Amino acid sequence: MQVSRRKFIQLSALAGAGALLSPALAACGTSDDESTSSTASVNTSVATSLKTNGNLEKTTLRVGYLPITDASPLLLAHATGAYEKNGLQVEKPTLMRSWNTVAEAFQSKQVDIVHLLMPMAIWLRFSKNFPLKLVAWDHMDGSALTVKDHINSVAELAGTTVAIPYWYSIHNVVLQMLLRKEGLQAITLGEPSVSGKTVKLVVLPPPDMPVALSNDSISGYIVADPFNAVAEVNNIGKVLRFTGDVWYKHACCVAVMHEEDVVNNPNFTQAAVTSIAEAQLFAANNKVEAARLLSKDGGNYLPQPLKAIEYAMTHYDHSEYVPSGAITHPEWDNQRIGFQPFPFPSYTQELIKSLRETIVEGDNSFLDNLNPLTAHQDLVNDNFAKTAIEKLGGTEKFNIPEDYTRTEIISV
Known part of the structure; x- marks a missing residue:
């Protein structure tokens, strides 16, 4: 699905879209x-x-x-x-x-x-x-795995790309718990495949996630609200699972x-x-x-x-x-x-x-x-x-x- 320029601007405004992540955090140089x-x-x-x-x-x-x-x-x-x-x-x-x-x-x-x-x-x-x-x-809590409307289970994420807010995040932890339960393997490089039961993870700034979901760059994202709510109220995705329903009051x-x-x-x-x-x-x-x-x-x-x-x-x-x-x-x-x-x-x-x-x-x-x-x-x-x-x-x-x-x- 292609998103019009007008729709892209609207979604960016709704999500509060920001700049891309810098390549790495500066080392602090502390012994x-x-x-x-x-x-x-x-x-x-x-x-x-x-x-x-x-x-x-x-x-x-x-x-x-x-x-x-x-x-x-x-x-x-x-x-x-x-x-x-x-x-x-x-x-x-x-x-x-x-x-x-x-x-x-x-x-x-x-x-x-x-x-x-x-x-x-x-x-x-x-x-x-x-x-x-x-x-x-x-x-x-306050986070969820949000996906395209046609995806109804974690197993259906095989062969697709899912966005996370940071490698060191409870979102990445919970997502990989969900993937492992379905026999899926998270990868960080290469292309995901259905036959290989792999799901590619990419880091995106949270404000960029709803736009990426709406233009089919990703099949889903796991992140803090209100970005899950943004997808829901604008009918561009749905919550597949709340993270607090996996790890109680995390x-x-x-x-x-x-x-x-x-x-x-x-x-x-x-x-x-x-x-x-x-x-x-x-x-x-x-x-x-x-x-x-x-x-x-x-x-x-x-x-x-x-x-x-x-x-x-x-x-x-x-x-x-x-x-x-x-x-x-x-x-x-x-x-x-x-x-x-x-x-x-x-x-x-x-x-x-x-x-x-x-x-x-x-x-x-x-x-x-x-x-x-x-x-x-x-x-x-x-x-x-x-x-x-x-x-x-x-x-x-x-x-x-x-x-x-x-x-x-x-x-x-």
């Missing part, structure tokens, strides 16, 4: 010794500081984001005044067009906090030795800050995390209003139409998605997207194990000797999320276990 932290002692000292000194070490917070609903807490904290309430001065968050751009801006310290794909944060920390700290989950994007801020500016860091947690509570309880604030009708943070954003925040209709197979676990208490800040250790550990089974471009040998338990301790500081949760009413408010533990549930 192992410089980037390795004494996690236990750092976390303890931070917790002590938070209890004894409430003054912010600095007040200006620079926020960067990709225009997806995953970024909602970072954006709604600005829209609702949560940052200001917690003593922070925040200019309007800076919109970026690709994951490479977000990561490069963070590495070069143009911004203080961003949301990153959690596997990407793992890659930056342990492959590139970049000194970052994961301080909170940004959201749960993290996708996480909030990361510079390790030096976490260590040297704990009250500044706490103010940022508390603001995010407040925004998560707002989003969880006011999804329609949250969609409006994110859209051009509100704060103009996301370029997509309000209809698509609201659809992405609210539409998880069992009567529609269970018969189609997009939801296979109606008994799970899922929503299309959920919000809570605590970074569960069990998820980090299971994610690292799953990444080892996931095909990516480039060298992923850093995963071979990465201990999932100690990796979580090095990557994550959960004191800030816990403090925010307790300040805002406790675990019950966020619908998470009181003991901050859970068992990962994966059902392909």
